[in-house]
Amino acid sequence: MPSRLHQHFDVVVIGAGAAGMMCAAQAGQRGRSVLLIDHAEKLAEKIRISGGGRCNFTNRRVGAHNFLCRNPHFVRSALARYTAQDFIALVERYRIAYHEREHGQLFCDDSATEIIAMLRAECDRGGVHWAMPATVTSISAPAAPPARHTLDTSAGRIDCESLVIATGGLSIPKIGATPFGYRVAEQFGLKVVAPRAALVPLTRPPETLALFEPLAGASLEVEASCGDGRFREAMLITHRGLSGPVILQVSSYWQAQAYAADDWAPVSINLLPDIDVPHWLAEHAGSRGLLANLLAEHLPRRFSQAWCALHGWERPLNQFKPAELANIATALTEWQIVPSGTQGYAKAEVTLGGVDTHALSSKTMEATKVPGLYFVGEVMDVTGHLGGFNFQWAWSSGYAAGQFA
Numbered sequence: 001m002p003s004r005l006h007q008h009f010d011v012v013v014i015g016a017g018a019a020g021m022m023c024a025a026q027a028g029q030r031g032r033s034v035l036l037i038d039h040a041e042k043l044a045e046k047i048r049i050s051g052g053g054r055c056n057f058t059n060r061r062v063g064a065h066n067f068l069c070r071n072p073h074f075v076r077s078a079l080a081r082y083t084a085q086d087f088i089a090l091v092e093r094y095r096i097a098y099h100e101r102e103h104g105q106l107f108c109d110d111s112a113t114e115i116i117a118m119l120r121a122e123c124d125r126g127g128v129h130w131a132m133p134a135t136v137t138s139i140s141a142p143a144a145p146p147a148r149h150t151l152d153t154s155a156g157r158i159d160c161e162s163l164v165i166a167t168g169g170l171s172i173p174k175i176g177a178t179p180f181g182y183r184v185a186e187q188f189g190l191k192v193v194a195p196r197a198a199l200v201p202l203t204r205p206p207e208t209l210a211l212f213e214p215l216a217g218a219s220l221e222v223e224a225s226c227g228d229g230r231f232r233e234a235m236l237i238t239h240r241g242l243s244g245p246v247i248l249q250v251s252s253y254w255q256a257q258a259y260a261a262d263d264w265a266p267v268s269i270n271l272l273p274d275i276d277v278p279h280w281l282a283e284h285a286g287s288r289g290l291l292a293n294l295l296a297e298h299l300p301r302r303f304s305q306a307w308c309a310l311h312g313w314e315r316p317l318n319q320f321k322p323a324e325l326a327n328i329a330t331a332l333t334e335w336q337i338v339p340s341g342t343q344g345y346a347k348a349e350v351t352l353g354g355v356d357t358h359a360l361s362s363k364t365m366e367a368t369k370v371p372g373l374y375f376v377g378e379v380m381d382v383t384g385h386l387g388g389f390n391f392q393w394a395w396s397s398g399y400a401a402g403q404f405a
Contacts, residue, residue: 006156006157006158006159007035007156007157008033008158008159009033009129009158009159009160010027010032010033010160010161010162011024011027011028011032011033011034011035011160011161011162011163011164011405012034012035012036012149012160012162012163013034013035013036013037013166013405014037014038014163014165014166014167014180014181015038015165015166015167015181015377015379016036016037016038016040016043016044016130016132016166017038017046017047017166017167017168017377018044018046018119018377018391018394018395018398019166019168019376019378019395019398020036020038020164020166020167020376020398021036021120021122021398022119022122022376022395022398022399022402023164023374023376023397023398023401023402023405024123024128024164025122025123025125025126025128026126026398026399026401026402026403027126027162027164027401027402027405028123028125028126028127028128029122029126030126030402030403033127033129034123034126034127034128034129035128035129035131035160036123036128036129036131036132037131037132037134037136037151037153037155038131038132038133038134039132039134039136039178040132040133040175040176041132041133043120044116044119045175045176046168046172047115047119047391048112048113048116049112049175050112051108051112053111054107054108054109054110054111054112055107055108055111055112055114055115056105056106056107056388056391057087057091057098057106057107057108057115057391058084058087058106058388058391058392058395059084059103059104059105059106059387060084060100060104060106061104062079062083062084062389062392063079064076064079066384066385066389067382067383067385067389067393068198068252068253068256068352068382068383068384069381069382070193070356070357070358071358071381073362074357074360074362074382075362075382075393075396076362077362077363077400078363078365078393078396078397078399078400079392079396081396081400082395082396082399082400084388084392086395086399087392088106090118090122091115091118094114094118094121096108096110096114096115097109097110103387104387104388105387105388106388131155134153134154134155135154136151136153136180137153137154138151139151139163139187140152142159143159146161147160147161148160148162148163148371148372148373149161149163149372149373151163160372161372162372162373162404162405163373163374164365164374164375164376164401165184165185165355165375165376165379166181166377166379166398167180167181168181168351168377168379169195169350169351169353169354169378169379170195170197170345170348170351171197171345171349171350171378172345172346172348173345173346174346177345179195181354181355182354182355184373185355185375185379188370188373189369189370190356190359190367190370191355191358191359192353192354192355192356193353193354193355193381195351195352195353195354196255196342196352197251197255197343197344197345197347197348197351197352198251198255198348198349198350198351198352199248199249199252199348199349199350199383199386200248200251200342200344200345200347200348200349201238201240201241201242201243201247201248201251201342201343201347202241202242202243202247202251202267202337202341202342203240203241203339203340203341203342203343204240204241204242204337204339205338205340206340209240209241211310212237213239214306214309214310215237215303215306215310216237216239217236217237217238218236218237218300218302218303218306219235219236219237219244219300220234220271220299220303221233221234221235221273222234222235222246222270222271223246223269223273224246224247224267224268224269224270225250225267225268225270226250226253226254226257226265226267226268227253227254227256227257227265229249229250229252229254230250231246231249231250232246232273233245233246233249234246235269237303240343241340241343242267242339245386247267248349249385250267251342252383252385254339255342255352256352264338264339264340265338266336266337267336267337267338267339268334268335268336269334269335269337270333270335271299271332271333271335272299272332272333274298275298277329277332277333278325278326278329281294281317281325281328282325284317285317285318285322286317286318287317287318288318289316289317290314290315290316291308291313291314291315291316291317291320292304292305292308292313292314294317295307295308295332311328311331313328350378350383350390351378351383353381353383354378354379354380354381354382355375355379355380355381357380357382360375360380363400364400364401364403364404365380365397365400365404366401366404366405374401374404374405376394376397376398376400376401377393377397377398378393378394380397382397
């Protein structure tokens with residue numbers, strides 16, 4: 001840690017997570033003097049716990065369509081200039097073994113700590129200085145140029161030409177998430193899009209939980225949609241509501257739509273995405289078998305029985321009128337659920353919302369009206385899909401700022 005004397009650096013990066021370390025390493029390797037500050041005692045805890053401890057560090061299928069942002073073209077430049085393949089090449093240069101799972105997701109074979117060690121080594125290559133743990137108590141105008149910012153910290157007073165905010169969002173507060181980055185943005189007059197928990201389980205209203213209790217524990221592959229988001233993955237019905245990858249994915253769109261409309265929107269779930277359900281039911285309309293038994297051909301038996309009991313459809317198929325079968329088909333393919341909320345930041349993978357990207361350069365991540373102030377990673381209003389996309393945004397945005405800070 002630096003001494004408590006008044007010091008000057010070309011670049012100060014606040015936040016030693018994925019985006020912060022990438023940015024610091026890049027700036028340092030350009031020959032800039034860089035100080036990386038973080039309030040935590042342990043380095044990059046969010047990387048360490050990610051992907052079940054193996055870090056889903058990127059995705060082979062990264063594109064602008066994998067991100068939510070109220071400035072939809074903002075992500076294109078950074079993603080194009082530092083791609084998933086660029087980060088994969090870095091991982092391979094450090095001989096970190098990895099494997100690919102479904103949907104292009106890439107994970108370490110061994111441990112997420114290998115990614116942390118790699119980023120630390122990249123910072124060392126750039127001669128990055130560290131202040132950790134250290135807190136920033138204020139940011140103000142410097143006493144004299146060429147510095148643009150003066151920071152009062154627990155490590156002393158520090159001047160810098162470029163200040164990079166990489167402090168993340170509000171997800172997973174137990175490992176130190178704070179609204180620090182939003183406060184800095186507001187201090188300098190930048191708009192902050194109201195943050196919400198994203199990639200998070202959804203909850204059901206208390207009055208309906210008892211009705212769905214028999215379904216709790218069921219896991220099935222479905223297609224879920226809300227607004228512009230449509231995903232097909234596993235869904236888990238819990239004692240509090242809905243979870244599983246498909247629900248985490250659609251939760252971001254549900255939150256975004258609720259924010260835009262100031263109202264809760266329904267999530268639509270297709271329980272049988274591979275089947276022409278009206279035709280399938282019509283083919284079995286004369287059967288003496290129970291509807292639950294027919295559904296059990298494609299859905300978990302316990303779920304099929306509980307789902308039919310919930311709707312009062314516990315009769316043989318030949319006892320349903322055509323209009324009733326049409327209603328059943330709609331219920332199976334367009335099951336409308338209006339969540340009461342989410343399980344909050346404690347269970348959220350990331351934060352939706354953040355520093356409004358309309359105020360930032362998509363090429364450099366610099367605030368257009370505040371020279372020398374940059375934002376990278378989750379602190380911005382950029383939210384990726386589940387599956388390595390948020391880490392790729394950290395690498396891409398951190399790299400972009402590191403080329404100019």
